Amino acid sequence: MLNRLLQILSSQQPQNKTALASALGTSLPLLDEMIIRLVQMGYLEEMNSCAASCGHCAAADGCLFHMQGQALVLTEKGRRAASTGHHAVAA
Helix, strand or coil, rough: CHHHHHHHHCCCCCCCCCHHHHHHHCCCCHHHHHHHHHHHHHCEEEEEECCCCCHCCHHHHEEEEEECCEEECCCHHHHHHHHHHCCCCCC
């Protein structure tokens, strides 16, 4: 399911957690755990100082979703894993 999340994030931007959970057929708490895991593994990167206005943000093109002043972006490792396919991420 981590691979599928990376594929969704790499192909459709930006996202919100409710839509992601629905697309994966999972709950919001499990999605949060998946996101934490992908950050820890280096596939996603948190941007804790996210700008209030996305139009002025240098990372706006790679932003996956923006919530309460935080955003996530795919790292290069995450982009490679998403394009590699089915078994790129070992859970």
